[in-house]
Amino acid sequence: MVNKIVNFEYAFAIIFVLFFQIIVAPRITIAGATADMALIISLWIALVKQPRTAMLFGFACGAFVGIISPADFGWAALLLAFFSLGLSTLKGKFVIESMPLRFLTLLIVSFIYTLLFLSFSRFDMLSGDFGFILSHTLITTLYSTAVGIVTFLLIQYRYIFRNMF
Amino acid sequence: MFGFILNLIRNRNFLWIAGIFLLSIIFIAIPLDIKTSISTAVINTLYFPLTAFDGFLNDIATAKKQNILLNQKLAELSVQVASFAEERAENARLRKMLDFNIHMPYTLVPAKVIGIGNNPNAKSILINVGANRGVRVNNPVVTADGIVGKTIAVTQNSCMVQLLTDHNCRVSAIDQNTRTQGIIRWRGGKLLQMGEVPVESQLAVGDTIVSSGFGGIFPPGIQVGTVVYAKNQTGSLFKEILVKPAVQFWSLEEVFVILYGQ
Numbered sequence: 311m312v313n314k315i316v317n318f319e320y321a322f323a324i325i326f327v328l329f330f331q332i333i334v335a336p337r338i339t340i341a342g343a344t345a346d347m348a349l350i351i352s353l354w355i356a357l358v359k360q361p362r363t364a365m366l367f368g369f370a371c372g373a374f375v376g377i378i379s380p381a382d383f384g385w386a387a388l389l390l391a392f393f394s395l396g397l398s399t400l401k402g403k404f405v406i407e408s409m410p411l412r413f414l415t416l417l418i419v420s421f422i423y424t425l426l427f428l429s430f431s432r433f434d435m436l437s438g439d440f441g442f443i444l445s446h447t448l449i450t451t452l453y454s455t456a457v458g459i460v461t462f463l464l465i466q467y468r469y470i471f472r473n474m475f
Numbered sequence: 476m477f478g479f480i481l482n483l484i485r486n487r488n489f490l491w492i493a494g495i496f497l498l499s500i501i502f503i504a505i506p507l508d509i510k511t512s513i514s515t516a517v518i519n520t521l522y523f524p525l526t527a528f529d530g531f532l533n534d535i536a537t538a539k540k541q542n543i544l545l546n547q548k549l550a551e552l553s554v555q556v557a558s559f560a561e562e563r564a565e566n567a568r569l570r571k572m573l574d575f576n577i578h579m580p581y582t583l584v585p586a587k588v589i590g591i592g593n594n595p596n597a598k599s600i601l602i603n604v605g606a607n608r609g610v611r612v613n614n615p616v617v618t619a620d621g622i623v624g625k626t627i628a629v630t631q632n633s634c635m636v637q638l639l640t641d642h643n644c645r646v647s648a649i650d651q652n653t654r655t656q657g658i659i660r661w662r663g664g665k666l667l668q669m670g671e672v673p674v675e676s677q678l679a680v681g682d683t684i685v686s687s688g689f690g691g692i693f694p695p696g697i698q699v700g701t702v703v704y705a706k707n708q709t710g711s712l713f714k715e716i717l718v719k720p721a722v723q724f725w726s727l728e729e730v731f732v733i734l735y736g737q
């Protein structure tokens with residue numbers, strides 16, 4: 311029964327990510343960049359769950375979101391799975407408990423993830439203007455971090471909201 | 476070595492990592508056309524509620540934009556329609572005047588009304604032709620409907636026209652049907668009075684009154700109006716005749732000055 315509830319929460323998290331990526335993100339772009347909710351939620355799971363769970367969630371989340379854009383299918387799943395695994399493993403060694411530290415982690419991981427994702431999945435862009443890739447990565451990183459901070463706080467203090475209603 | 480591999484295989488985490496890595500590589504390696512087919516199928520089935528909602532939101536946004544544009548267009552077209560209606564009315568009036576001009580045996584000078592006299596006792600209009608077009612004092616002014624009045628003051632480029640509804644204006648008139656003569660004058664209200672019509676006259680309601688030409692100002696045969704009241708007065712030698720003017724004096728825009736008697 312407990313397992314089912316936990317699985318339901320993961321399924322809800324993936325549905326939320328899809329909702330955000332399909333409906334919300336295209337409507338609130340900044341200079342063509344959107345916040346990556348799949349990364350944000352995967353990182354949260356990595357920060358609070360075991361490595362294997364984090365990796366599986368990252369993979370599933372990446373696969374479900376990646377399928378919307380056929381050219382990226384597989385890359386998001388691969389990168390999110392291994393970033394989640396890596397972060398979740400590191401979390402055990404370096405205690406990442408405080409919220410400011412989590413925000414900093416989100417900022418760093420988001421930057422590396424976005425840069426790697428663009429480099430692997432859109433490698434043809436590398437032959438073009440690298441400055442553009444870097445600026446796009448920076449905007450995406452900052453945007454994702456800002457949205458991530460709000461999301462992290464909402465998840466962290468969700469019990470307060472639940473009690474309010 | 477074999478033992479190490481065996482240990483790795485026994486380690487369940489390693490198996491998960493390897494499985495996910497392999498699966499990801501397979502996903503990446505799938506040809507793009509197959510990926511597109513899979514993507515389309517998933518979006519049309521599994522993600523349908525989300526994509527449908529997304530489409531609904533897009534439709535609302537598009538409808539809102541279109542609504543603004545259409546309202547703007549509607550306002551523009553309303554102004555255009557009003558302008559066309561005005562031009563159509565002017566066109567009809569000018570056609571009527573042109574037709575009248577062709578059939579008139581006198582020299583006509585077309586003119587536009589540029590002002591209306593505001594003295595209630597001296598009803599007049601100002602028109603945009605004057606001595607420069609050969610207009611003189613006491614020239615008759617008409618429209619295609621009938622007599623408007625006569626010029627009473629002429630400048631180089633404009634002249635003042637005393638309307639038939641002015642208290643001092645007189646027109647010698649004749650009944651087209653019975654050939655009864657009389658004098659047309661305004662006595663207040665919307666109607667004209669035809670005086671000096673003997674009680675023996677057979678003039679009746681519905682008869683058309685035209686100018687007789689006897690006064691020397693208005694040429695004969697120009698319509699003045701239609702008889703709407705004709706009664707004998709007790710103890711009087713004359714009938715009481717009321718005539719509805721052929722011209723609508725409150726909506727004059729274009730008129731003709733007849734260069735008559737020059």
